[in-house]
Amino acid sequence: MDTNFIAAILNSAIRSTTPIMMAALGSAICNRVGVFNVALEGQMLIGAFSAIAINWFTGSIALSVIGGILIGGMIGLLVGYLQVRFKAADMVVGTSINLFVGALSAILLFILFGVRGSFKNPALLSLPAIQIPILKDLPFISVLLRNFTAMDYFAYLIAIGMYIYLFKTIWGYHTLSVGVKIEAAESMGLHAQRTQIMAVMVSGLLCGFGGVTLSMGQVTLFTENMTAGRGFIGMAACNLGRSNPLLIILASLFFGFCDASASIAQNTIPSQLTQSIPYISTIIALIFFSRERMKKIKNSKAA
Amino acid sequence: MKQISKRYPNGVLANDNVNIDLNEGELLAIVGENGAGKSTIMKILYGLEHPTGGEIFIHGKPQVFKNPQSAMKQGIGMVQQNFMLLPPFSIAENVVYGSEPKKMGVFFDRKKAVDEVRQLSGQYGLSIDPTLLIKNCAVGLQQRCEILKVLYQNARIIIFDEPSAVLTPQEVEGLLDTLRQLAGMGKSIILITHKLNEVMAVADRCVIMRGGRHIATLNTGETSIQELSSLMVGRQIVDKEIPKLDKGHCVLKVKNLSLSGPAGQSIVRNCSLNVDSGEIVGIAGVSGNGQTELLHMLVGLLKPDDGEILLNGKEQSGGEVRTIRDAGCAYVPEDRNTMGAALDATLTETLLMAHQYKKELNRHGILNHKSAEESFAALLKEYNVLHSSLKQKSGELSGGNLQKLIVAREISHNAKLLVISEPTRGVDIGAMEFIHNRLIEQRSDGAAILLVSSDLSEILKLSDRIYVMYEGRINGEIMREEANAENVGILMMGGVRHDKAV
Numbered sequence: 143m144d145t146n147f148i149a150a151i152l153n154s155a156i157r158s159t160t161p162i163m164m165a166a167l168g169s170a171i172c173n174r175v176g177v178f179n180v181a182l183e184g185q186m187l188i189g190a191f192s193a194i195a196i197n198w199f200t201g202s203i204a205l206s207v208i209g210g211i212l213i214g215g216m217i218g219l220l221v222g223y224l225q226v227r228f229k230a231a232d233m234v235v236g237t238s239i240n241l242f243v244g245a246l247s248a249i250l251l252f253i254l255f256g257v258r259g260s261f262k263n264p265a266l267l268s269l270p271a272i273q274i275p276i277l278k279d280l281p282f283i284s285v286l287l288r289n290f291t292a293m294d295y296f297a298y299l300i301a302i303g304m305y306i307y308l309f310k311t312i313w314g315y316h317t318l319s320v321g322v323k324i325e326a327a328e329s330m331g332l333h334a335q336r337t338q339i340m341a342v343m344v345s346g347l348l349c350g351f352g353g354v355t356l357s358m359g360q361v362t363l364f365t366e367n368m369t370a371g372r373g374f375i376g377m378a379a380c381n382l383g384r385s386n387p388l389l390i391i392l393a394s395l396f397f398g399f400c401d402a403s404a405s406i407a408q409n410t411i412p413s414q415l416t417q418s419i420p421y422i423s424t425i426i427a428l429i430f431f432s433r434e435r436m437k438k439i440k441n442s443k444a445a
Numbered sequence: 446m447k448q449i450s451k452r453y454p455n456g457v458l459a460n461d462n463v464n465i466d467l468n469e470g471e472l473l474a475i476v477g478e479n480g481a482g483k484s485t486i487m488k489i490l491y492g493l494e495h496p497t498g499g500e501i502f503i504h505g506k507p508q509v510f511k512n513p514q515s516a517m518k519q520g521i522g523m524v525q526q527n528f529m530l531l532p533p534f535s536i537a538e539n540v541v542y543g544s545e546p547k548k549m550g551v552f553f554d555r556k557k558a559v560d561e562v563r564q565l566s567g568q569y570g571l572s573i574d575p576t577l578l579i580k581n582c583a584v585g586l587q588q589r590c591e592i593l594k595v596l597y598q599n600a601r602i603i604i605f606d607e608p609s610a611v612l613t614p615q616e617v618e619g620l621l622d623t624l625r626q627l628a629g630m631g632k633s634i635i636l637i638t639h640k641l642n643e644v645m646a647v648a649d650r651c652v653i654m655r656g657g658r659h660i661a662t663l664n665t666g667e668t669s670i671q672e673l674s675s676l677m678v679g680r681q682i683v684d685k686e687i688p689k690l691d692k693g694h695c696v697l698k699v700k701n702l703s704l705s706g707p708a709g710q711s712i713v714r715n716c717s718l719n720v721d722s723g724e725i726v727g728i729a730g731v732s733g734n735g736q737t738e739l740l741h742m743l744v745g746l747l748k749p750d751d752g753e754i755l756l757n758g759k760e761q762s763g764g765e766v767r768t769i770r771d772a773g774c775a776y777v778p779e780d781r782n783t784m785g786a787a788l789d790a791t792l793t794e795t796l797l798m799a800h801q802y803k804k805e806l807n808r809h810g811i812l813n814h815k816s817a818e819e820s821f822a823a824l825l826k827e828y829n830v831l832h833s834s835l836k837q838k839s840g841e842l843s844g845g846n847l848q849k850l851i852v853a854r855e856i857s858h859n860a861k862l863l864v865i866s867e868p869t870r871g872v873d874i875g876a877m878e879f880i881h882n883r884l885i886e887q888r889s890d891g892a893a894i895l896l897v898s899s900d901l902s903e904i905l906k907l908s909d910r911i912y913v914m915y916e917g918r919i920n921g922e923i924m925r926e927e928a929n930a931e932n933v934g935i936l937m938m939g940g941v942r943h944d945k946a947v
Contacts, residue, residue: 312545312553319531319542326529330543331514 149285159398164352165376168345170385175341176321180236181221183373184243185346189214189353191247194364210354218346222339260365268362305387378424463659472628474636474644477654478873479843491523492516522600537562537575585616604635610871639873693722696893702752714918720893727908732899735917744776745769775860779867785851788840795839828853845876866897
């Protein structure tokens, strides 16, 4: 097979990975403090929409990126408040936020741009691709890294940073303790609820980040429901990666690859079928890894 | 440290004008029945609750504790009954939790934590491997970790809240040694308990509380268990006479019952026993020698591999729990919190369990709540279960009251066979006396009672006949007249009886 073709597939896989990884890391930080966050999808969608809207009205890439991330964080804060402070049921909050954001973005799309379904305009700015000297001239690598934005690189730094925070710092230890046993954390004088709400807000920021890469990265447009379940796939990636940021990188790459191969295979296989690849692979991966894990648990119990 | 005095007048009157003083290096016990206010006063001292009156002095200086952290700063630590440990983390990580050694300001220096904890455990003679994960530690070791946690915070006053309630007898010995040792090293220890033999064994002085009041402070050298228990309960404890009864008919007959575990190991081996009406038969043994599994087979929770269970002459082996219950078997499980009651259920719901099929409470599948509540209210009154309402959650009751409730529920089946396990584990003297008297009454009424208990004195007091279990088999049978702590104890350790006439 042509090496350039392989490089192109990998390139597309890695770029598809970024939003999934962000959602997965968001899911992980929530899991680690004992909050089940189902609103990742909505947090991501609002980020994607806000970025495009700010992009259109300000013409500033920086403002679009920051705005998309912050607005994602605001939705996260809302989710955190509802679930932690007011003890609202996680599934109810998550589902309502997802539906709410879906509807809100559709309405605003119409109000602000007068269009239905999707908004695209040549005046919209894309995230600039990063050119790395020397590497950009190498044959295989240049295709592999083509069109990577700063955010595609930054995503990995976030994952590594989260790993260091959780497992190497004292704050991280305290954060983890909240998820393990909230009474113990409170008895040590930690503000457990505040930690939980902050964690959910961080998941909102991360999903906002993922949303921005979605609407301003590979393409520059917004379509209704353009996240297409990436928030949920992120949850699956988090599950496969056992809420460990480094393992999540691997799990997200797997799902990113499935996502990319779906779009590549579109030309040869009916698209209805290819579009289902990411979801089917999610289910299969979850079944496979859950089984392995159950076996391990069984063995360790017998021992 | 000079003295701590504390007054706490009025309010709900959990504590009424209580004065307690504690000297350096002293081991002070606080005893009282459940609800006597001993936990409340300690929570005040530890900053978990706030007094409505009175003051706390340390070294003569008045102190106000807003929260446990401020109490900690003054050197007061508490080992609580339910541990505040993080199971997925190591002992070292748990001990330093809240004041971790730092690297470069933000990083958690785990290596240093391990070293420090190892040093600390050496210093106090609490041997421990700091790298073990809490989830792999036995309860006794977890408690040791809690003690180290308090020591790591430099506590000079350490409060132990019912520390032996969760421990096995062997672990209790270790704990008492630790308490003595800590006091010997100049720490002041407060031991909250209702186990008077522990008080007599380790404490220098003993504070007795009843109904929120301070009743007396005695030097343990100058008092006796009898005096303490009557002060605690507020009246003389009289052991109820166990009347002699004529031999009844056979209610339960078990032949060659056996059970193997998942790995093929033998758990119960060839157990044969019988229980007659009007008889209390005790099963003695160190816990974990197959007693639990034997009972579970009797009540239908486990299916035996082999053997027969005859209840009133009818084979029940391998039957469903409900069939066996319907055939006349009531069961008080050993752990009231997991099997005896659902802690989130209301008292009505808890009492209803296994009574829901009764005609008076159930009409064509619809429960009659009104008549249930009426009869339950009467039942709780009869059993003297302190509660605020039938809608209360059963987890809100104190241990003794919940145990009385479960015993009441099972006895009210009026079953021919009552299987009862650890009926008074972790309950106070008053409740213990009450439950014992109820069992004796049931015996007089002709019930057959099979009693399993790891408390030997309970077995010796109540049983007409004692089977001793060791490694899954019945290692001997002793009649009441011949039984004493020594010969039963030998059988419990796997020994053989020599005194038996051949």
